[in-house]
Amino acid sequence: MSEVHVARRALLRERCAANSAQAGHADALLVTRPANIRYLTGRPPEGAALLLGADGTDTLLGPAAADPSHRHTGSRPADELRTVAIQSPDGDTAVAAADLAASAGARSLAVEEHHLTVARYRAVDSVAGLHLARLACPVEAQRVVKDQEEIAALRTAAEITDQALGELLESILVGRTERHLALELERRLIDHGAEGSAFPTSVATGRNSGLAHHRPTDRRVEEGDFLSVRLGARYHGYCCQIGRTFVIGTAPDDWQVELYDLVFAAQRAGREALTPGAACSDVDRATRQVLDGAGHAEALGSATGHGVGLEIGEDPRLSPGAMGKLDACVPVTIEPGVHLPGQGGVRIDDTLVVRPAADGGPELLTITTKELLAL
């Protein structure tokens, strides 16, 4: 992977040099947002700072590892990334990076103002001889379109997620708590090779069902309940997301079938709107207008989908105010839901990769059935 990371850093330098809006003519760049560091280096980013120096040298400054196996001070591996361990107890890697930049001759340093706290910014700003500029979001922008290796990681993450969910559906659910079902799903993700959960697994039953960010409780699954689940594996750092709703027991009630069909139609409309060149706000509208038409405008949050990758919520955002258009090879979720207070509701979430119609249209990664199963 290291060639990939060298190329990503080279592209970032080029873009910032070519477009002063990205880094305000700064001659050195400081990256502190963990997902951005991971994207540009492939290394564990916790507490680290990545300096792209004025002299063309790239340096990753990490907190001194208490674990000696992870120490690489001064080494210069094949990917041309110099690594430095910061030893002082409260050593701020960002300040150390600024010191290094200044001593290597940089006069200005662009920093991620959307990630650095004011306190850290002030500390970096106190480094002598260095003018600070704003590093817009060029790394986030670069992360939007995924390469083949990234999409392969997402495919595996989705496969693991489908397996975990599939196994749960074969087990007895009535009488078990939301909390236990969520834990079991998380265990199964790991069993199938995930590094962990991409986000806290949500399991919602009865009148909790259909809530977007429901935290599992001790409520037990009962006959006649809607059961909505939302989970996703993280694999090689990449996060996917699936959401499904089922009914427990015999046949669903009429209101359940009606609500399910409505959310399903909204979700399908969103999926079908996914094509390179489509405006993000139009994809959102495709999903949203089906629910609006049925009087459920209030039920939706501010977005009906979002990009996924090294973070579970990345650009692009599928919302009414979103700017920009979709490109091919951008993975996104389509995730409408309706919750009726006191009754429950339905959520259906998929992760898909935008593809041109000539390639068969959007690639569905999360393939668990979207039929309304009675379990």
Place this chain on the structure above:
Amino acid sequence: MSEVHVARRALLRERCAANSAQAGHADALLVTRPANIRYLTGRPPEGAALLLGADGTDTLLGPAAADPSHRHTGSRPADELRTVAIQSPDGDTAVAAADLAASAGARSLAVEEHHLTVARYRAVDSVAGLHLARLACPVEAQRVVKDQEEIAALRTAAEITDQALGELLESILVGRTERHLALELERRLIDHGAEGSAFPTSVATGRNSGLAHHRPTDRRVEEGDFLSVRLGARYHGYCCQIGRTFVIGTAPDDWQVELYDLVFAAQRAGREALTPGAACSDVDRATRQVLDGAGHAEALGSATGHGVGLEIGEDPRLSPGAMGKLDACVPVTIEPGVHLPGQGGVRIDDTLVVRPAADGGPELLTITTKELLAL
């Protein structure tokens, strides 16, 4: 609990009014750090902002809940906390709080520069008619000494943690992977009533044992291994921590006994140094010098313990450079460890509450045995 939160907010206002170093004479205070919001309101803090206004009104501004059950716009419950939901898609609750402060007549607003990003700070700073000041860390300082209810929550968290660990010790361990043991511990924490894990459970075997922040791998437990585990329950928001090391199989090797005895002695020295009035750096030194004396100075990280509460790592910090002294009713960890590269190592972590000698000295919350058990 709501009276408690009203009192905490009143104390914060008093302290800031009495000491200009805390909030620079600002007439309104903005709290954005999630654990601080939870401490002052008892409410879910994600994405929220708490305004203590110049007019004496306290307002919690939260992101508009997609879940209607959580909407409370404009309500004024018994604890005199007004709540406002921010509806706009990308609405920054901090900016909305600043707007509200200005419209209620505040001229200056103290913000948590150690938490706000530069980008959010600039947005808050653009609110007309409002001068920004720095809110030092008065809330963090207020959180250091715990009240009886907080200590009771920590006691329960520790009880749950001891139960989960105790059950694991009764099961067959050889042949199971670090990853599975970690997941099983996390499941047992939930089984016994935890809200979740206070931090990612670490299970380390063989040559991984004794590493401070080891992430569980697929390595299986083998006869003769050291097995070190580190886990903690979160209960009512409060986080505890335990770390233990065992040997697998028959009798430990001589080097294992020797290393264990050494870390045990260091940990005991730290525990015995815990007393109201003791300097934090002295407690650290008590632990550290035992290991230093045996030539393991390098093995320790920058701290040998830390406060616990609504966050797993809070003030005070037990490290060589730490300022300040311990008070009664401050819960801390004592957690030395030594890792020998290629061989493995030992960690022993406890959570204790500082108490005067007249009350029997430090209260040990995590009571699982610290004998070197052969499992």
